Every structure is written in structure tokens, then in C-alpha cells.
Amino acid sequence: MTYLNNPGSVLDLVREGEVHRDLYTSEAVFDLEIQHLFRNTWVYVGHASQTPNPGDYFTTTVADQPIVMIRHQDNTIKVLYNRCPHRGAEIVRDVHGCAGTSLRCPYHAWTFNTDGSLRRIPEREGYDNTGFESSHAARGMTAVAAMHVHREWVFCRLAEKGEDFETFFGGSLSTIDNFVDRSPAGRLEVVGAPLRYVNRCNWKMLIENQTDTFHPMTVHASSAMTAKTLWEEVKDKHEGPTPMVVEAIVPFTMPYNFYDGMGIRVWPNGHGHTGVHNSIHSDYTEEDEYFNAMREAYGAERAQEILGEVRHNTVYFPNLMVKGPIQKLRLFKPISANETLIESWIFRLVGAPDYLLERTAMYNRLINAPTSMVGHDDTEMYERAQQGLRAERNEWVNIQRLQLHDECTQPEEVHSGNSEVQFRNQFHAWLKYMATAAGSIQAAATQSATGTDG
Amino acid sequence: MSVTEQELIDFVVREARLLDEERYEDWLELFTSDGRYWMPLEPGQTEEKLVTSLLYEDMILLTTRVRRLTGKLTYSQQPKSRGVHILQLPAVDSMDEAANVFHVHTPFQFIESRMDEKEMYAGWMDHNLTMEKDGLKIKMKRVELVNCDAAHHNMQLII
Numbered sequence: 136m137t138y139l140n141n142p143g144s145v146l147d148l149v150r151e152g153e154v155h156r157d158l159y160t161s162e163a164v165f166d167l168e169i170q171h172l173f174r175n176t177w178v179y180v181g182h183a184s185q186t187p188n189p190g191d192y193f194t195t196t197v198a199d200q201p202i203v204m205i206r207h208q209d210n211t212i213k214v215l216y217n218r219c220p221h222r223g224a225e226i227v228r229d230v231h232g233c234a235g236t237s238l239r240c241p242y243h244a245w246t247f248n249t250d251g252s253l254r255r256i257p258e259r260e261g262y263d264n265t266g267f268e269s270s271h272a273a274r275g276m277t278a279v280a281a282m283h284v285h286r287e288w289v290f291c292r293l294a295e296k297g298e299d300f301e302t303f304f305g306g307s308l309s310t311i312d313n314f315v316d317r318s319p320a321g322r323l324e325v326v327g328a329p330l331r332y333v334n335r336c337n338w339k340m341l342i343e344n345q346t347d348t349f350h351p352m353t354v355h356a357s358s359a360m361t362a363k364t365l366w367e368e369v370k371d372k373h374e375g376p377t378p379m380v381v382e383a384i385v386p387f388t389m390p391y392n393f394y395d396g397m398g399i400r401v402w403p404n405g406h407g408h409t410g411v412h413n414s415i416h417s418d419y420t421e422e423d424e425y426f427n428a429m430r431e432a433y434g435a436e437r438a439q440e441i442l443g444e445v446r447h448n449t450v451y452f453p454n455l456m457v458k459g460p461i462q463k464l465r466l467f468k469p470i471s472a473n474e475t476l477i478e479s480w481i482f483r484l485v486g487a488p489d490y491l492l493e494r495t496a497m498y499n500r501l502i503n504a505p506t507s508m509v510g511h512d513d514t515e516m517y518e519r520a521q522q523g524l525r526a527e528r529n530e531w532v533n534i535q536r537l538q539l540h541d542e543c544t545q546p547e548e549v550h551s552g553n554s555e556v557q558f559r560n561q562f563h564a565w566l567k568y569m570a571t572a573a574g575s576i577q578a579a580a581t582q583s584a585t586g587t588d589g
Numbered sequence: 590m591s592v593t594e595q596e597l598i599d600f601v602v603r604e605a606r607l608l609d610e611e612r613y614e615d616w617l618e619l620f621t622s623d624g625r626y627w628m629p630l631e632p633g634q635t636e637e638k639l640v641t642s643l644l645y646e647d648m649i650l651l652t653t654r655v656r657r658l659t660g661k662l663t664y665s666q667q668p669k670s671r672g673v674h675i676l677q678l679p680a681v682d683s684m685d686e687a688a689n690v691f692h693v694h695t696p697f698q699f700i701e702s703r704m705d706e707k708e709m710y711a712g713w714m715d716h717n718l719t720m721e722k723d724g725l726k727i728k729m730k731r732v733e734l735v736n737c738d739a740a741h742h743n744m745q746l747i748i
Contacts, residue, residue: 326641327630327631327640327641328641331738331740332741333740356662357657357664357665362649362650365649365656366649369649380647380649380650381649384653481640489639497645500641500644504643505742506644511665514665515665
């Protein structure tokens, strides 16, 4: 298929119950995803706690774009392209830093206010009578088309036109809300650097695996069953409570019916989560100090309600996964059709005891690191699939498990935890936000761009 | 029982060799019962538990890791990885016989190979050793990669 000559043909790659291998392996399809899907959707940028004071900045990428998130002097967050309007140099390169009251390009010393507006150019009279005032450069650093801050979580949309933030996320924001509410102070803080690592596979394999409840008992037997067996051998000699690492890793051995009972909830636009009724995070030992702080903050009933949510993995389409009870997020950054950069960030629940932070740091390195003996087998499966999909005479990937004819039609639905409904939900959204590749405006262009700093 | 500088150096060299020769059960015996293996995520990191590390493992996790590497269901080791340490001469940083604490610092390269892929790592390993009845043991092995904060591929073997 010649996607470059006929971009609209990518919409034929998704069928009911099966999707074409080119979605994972074609560089042309990947380029179209970057141009359309990752521009029409709301993509996670960062967390406001990464830039606590005016002038503080954080550099990242959204789709293929160099981005800097910065706190302006008026305390609002700005999301700008990290590009000097003069000659194009990236203005800042440290992941985190403080620009003070102005950003300064290190190439020709142009300076910018912390909202990106042009502040000063050395020897400015050199632009007299050149028409500079109407140039692109005179406008300063460019802001992204739309951004939104929801409870200190910063998202942006690169396309000028598209759905607003609330319409895009709908009911799925309940996972972020519950995550923030788990802090007695109602506030989260990013802690330390993220784990960053590269898998040699398409980004969709990673995001799909987040709600793939049919793989842990097979893929993770090597680590989780080994740990479980070892723990059975040594636990009689062990003093004190069950170690956190054992509580974290052993549930990966749970059978199909456990994951079935967890349930999957799906929302429109590709969002969904595992762990509706219970999850592998349900049975962690909690200390009284935490519940007492929560009761103090919210009252006993509300505290119970907040902590009663044990959502496992929430997918925010296209490339974010959030784990409230484990206080972390994972971002799957597309690099090429065959390569994905994974970032795993952890959070402190402000006002909560340190054992919770210790648990999330442990979980991060144990389960989601390039050094993780659990993650190694996940990566192996993605990379095997990336290679195996080269095979001819079957060009389709099956996603039919527990498919229902009327699914994904309601604002919110709950399905069996073993259903592949969330994969199908993501591909419905994929079609919707790729529609602009066919020249269609049905998906994204019906509403005017209304970026807010909310 | 006194310890010489050469014994400390020999210990570090032997430890790397046990890993390269996949003598993992012997390798586990080199740790004290409360021993730790730590690979920080950020350069110069001093916090072990309240920020992310690449690895921070006690004997339960190290034993799991070693058993997994040779397990029949370990798909990421089908086919297996092979690794080799290239050590600089270990430097004995401190010898405190009274406190029974010995520190050894060793710059290294480590090459991990699987199928046609080859990953090269470099950094410093710091051994905090102590003498027990049956010889020197590791209380802490801290491995800091020169690019610990870079985006790596799978690192499956133990450095």
C-alpha cells in the first residue's frame, strides 16, 4: 500500500476484530500517526510540581516536537516550542532548570520573557526598516496551539483545531482525580528522575499491553512464580511483615479468573482501565498512619471511598498510562515504527507517610525498568511480535477476545477483565483522530481551538 | 582475622568472574544475609529507597533474579545472553579492621551480548566488604554507570 500517495488508505487498516500489521511496522503509517493522531489528541506534557517556582522549566518532547514547559512570572504554566524564533536553536537543554525572569538563547543572545514573548535583541537597531515587526521572529517563542492544566497535570494539543480537553477525556479524568485525592493534602509531587528506556517495538504494543490481562500468568511466570516459590521456602524464617517486594510481585501469578473478575472500564476516545472491582494492587499492607491522615483530611467515609478505588492501569489514549494506587505514570514516546522510548515517573502523595513513596520507588525499579526481571519478558514479547509481523500471508493481528456487537457505544462501559475491548476502543479512537489523514474534518476540526490555562 | 589489600582486590576480581562464568549460586554466597546490590539511576545518588534506582535488591530479589536467569520459562533468555567484565585494577579506598569495613573502588566496562545485539556499559563499582567466619562478604555492591540516566535497552545480566 502506498500511504504517502494515498494517506486516507490508512483508515482501511482497522477492521472489526482485526487490525493490519502495517499499523505496527510501516514507517509511512508511523509518520502519518505523528502528523495526525499525535496532533489531534491531547498529549501529556508534565506535572506542575516539576516547575514549582516562576522561571522553572522542564524540557520534553510531544510527538516529534521539542517542547519546554515553563512557569511564568504570574505563576501560570506555559507550554512552548523549545526553539529560538531567530535561527532555530533549542533554547534550553537541561531536563529541569530555572531561567529566572527570562530565557536567553545561547546562540545570538536573544532573550524572552517566561511566557515566550520577545524581550530583547542585542543591537536591535540592525532590524530598523526591515519589516521585522511583522516577521515570525518578532512574535517570540511559539506556544502550542492548546494546553490545559487539570489538577496540576499539564496536557497539550498541537493541532490548531480539535476537541476541547473535557470532551476528549470525559469520564476518564476520574483516575487522575482519584490519584490526586489519595494525597491527604490533595497534591502530588514528582520525585526524582524517571526511568527511561527503549524497546525495539511499535509504541502501540506497549500501550496495548497495559490492559492485556491475558499475559501476566504466562509471560511473568519466570519472575513472579520464582519469587513466590522462593518466598514459600523462606517465609517461616522471615521476621517481620511480608516484604513489599513480595506483595508487589506475587500477584503477577494470578490465574485468568482473577483478571476476569478485575473488570475493564472503557470510555470514548480510546481511554480505559483495568481493575474496576479489584486488582493486583488490592491487598497491599497499609499503615494506620496513612488512613488516619486521610480520615483527618476527608472524613472516614470519603477516605474509604477514595482508597476503595484500586484501579490497575488507566490508559489515556494515545500514549499515557496512570497507576493511582502505585503513584506512578508511564509515558510511551513514539520514536519510529520500530522504536519506543518509555518513561516511568513516580509521585509523592503530599501529606502521606514515606512508606508509600518507598513502595512506588520499589515498584518502579522492580516492574518497569530496563533492569526489571519482570519487564524483560514483556520487552521480549513486544520485540518478538515486531519481528514476527514481518511474516507474509497473514497480515492481520487479532483483537476479538470477548467482542460484543454493541460495545463501545456508551459514555462508560464495564466489561470482563479478560476482554480485549480496550484494544478495540483504542483503534476506534485511532480511526477518529487519523481521519484528518484522509482530508476529513469529521474528527478534529468541528470545534475551534480554545486553549486554557485552567 | 586480618585482611590484606591483595585479598580485597582478588575478591572483586573473583566476584566478576563468577558472574561471567554464570556461577550464580556461588556468587550469591558472596553476600552477607542482609547484603544489597544497588544500581542508582542518577549520578552521585545517595538516596536508596525514596527515589527510583535501576536496581536496589536484597537477597530475596537477587536469589529470584539468579533463579530466573536459568529458568525454563524465562523467554527473554531464549536464547541466552552472555556477558564479560573488563575491570581496571581495583583500588582499596579504605581498610578499617576495627570496624570490619573495607571499601574497594573499581572502574569497569561490561559487555552484554544476545543474538546479534551487543550492549556496552561502563562505570564504577564500589564494594563495601566485611569479614565473616567463612571469608570476605559483600554488604553493599554499588554500581554506578557513567550514563546511568540515559535511555538503555534491556539490561538482563548482573553487572
